[in-house]
Amino acid sequence: MTTIPSSTPTVLEARHMTRRFGGLIAVNDVSFDVREGEIFGLIGPNGAGKTTLFNLMTGLTPPSSGTLTYRGTTVTGLQPNRVAALGLSRTFQNIRLFRGLSALENVKIAQHVRTDAGLWRGVFGGAKAEEASVEARAWELLDLVGMGDRAGELAANFSYGDQRRLEIARALATEPRVLLLDEPAAGMNTSEKGQLTGFIRQVRDQFDLTVLVIEHHVPLVMNLCDRVAVLNFGELIAMGNPAEVQRDPKVIEAYLGGE
Incomplete structure (x- = not known):
């Protein structure tokens, strides 16, 4: 795994991203930075708000409040085709x-x-x-x-x-600069999942990309990502390198199911 120095320039800045659907708060005041060239993982239980957050970042869903900045340009509220033209591209949990x-x-x-x-x-x-x-x-x-x-x-x-x-x-x-992958291992067998880690790293290196990954297969995320953020009930409960996240008591309780 490549360690991305903390001094590496920031590509994406999410600040206080919130999305309400009536009385339901799907994403609640989430803030984080993504560094140039890193593979950044986003995990959490079903219904934690992961895909909604991706939708906010790529223009499919407008935020109720908060901002997303890409290389110094605010992209909040732009249509998906404009977001893609700026350099953010994604795959979908439900293949489209x-x-x-x-x-x-x-x-x-x-x-x-x-x-x-x-x-x-x-x-x-x-x-x-x-x-x-x-x-x-x-x-x-x-x-x-x-x-x-x-x-x-x-x-x-x-x-x-x-x-x-x-x-x-x-x-x-x-021709993205940032690639967002929504559950890329879904539906893959064990062999395919094993090959996916190397493939994503190859794509990142060959195309000089920054990669964000939503994934339920925890071993894949922990082996692949430089840093991991954890959502639970729409809130960011932990963020750090994979070893730090796996030791976090909030993560163990909310996502990994106990010690």
């Missing part, structure tokens, strides 16, 4: 691929946040020079995630683990 399109088409579509051609014009014709570049890049990303030989297959036909890899390739197609 275009199931009726091929793997190649799914990755090509994602790139059009960075191109001049319209999304559907780019996928189905027009802007030939730009589209050739888009297709070449899509092939590169599919090869990276080990799916280049299945580029023409429909997304609906892939196993859950392969759909996860395709979703990561699609997120990388937007």
Whole structure:
């Protein structure tokens, strides 16, 4: 595991992020910083507010209060496409691929946040020079995630683990600087989970990324992440390196189930 020095510049600053749904407070006054190049984990029991926090950070859900700053620019309240264009890209807990399109088409579509051609014009014709570049890049990303030989297959036909890899390739197609992965190991078997740690580190290093990970598989998070934040009932109850977090009595009680 790479140790990220505390002097490393901050990429993301979340300050007092709060989201209320009527009388329910899903995220309550959460503040943290994410450093350049680190892999930052976010864990907590079901219903702790992890995915809601990701939604606040990527523009899918507006916060009730609080701010998110990315490289000195406030991104709170921006639409998801504007957040992605700035350099924050994500995957989803519930996979959101275009199931009726091929793997190649799914990755090509994602790139059009960075191109001049319209999304559907780019996928189905027009802007030939730009589209050739888009297709070449899509092939590169599919090869990276080990799916280049299945580029023409429909997304609906892939196993859950392969759909996860395709979703990561699609997120990388937007050329992010910060990659947010929402439960990337969900649906993977033991072997696939074992390979995922090395794969995420490879992606981080190859693309010079900062990575945020929500994950229920605690051993994966503890082996992968430089720092870990723990939510419980929408509140941040602990944050630190994996060893510190595992020893924290609040974490043991709320998430790990006792000594």
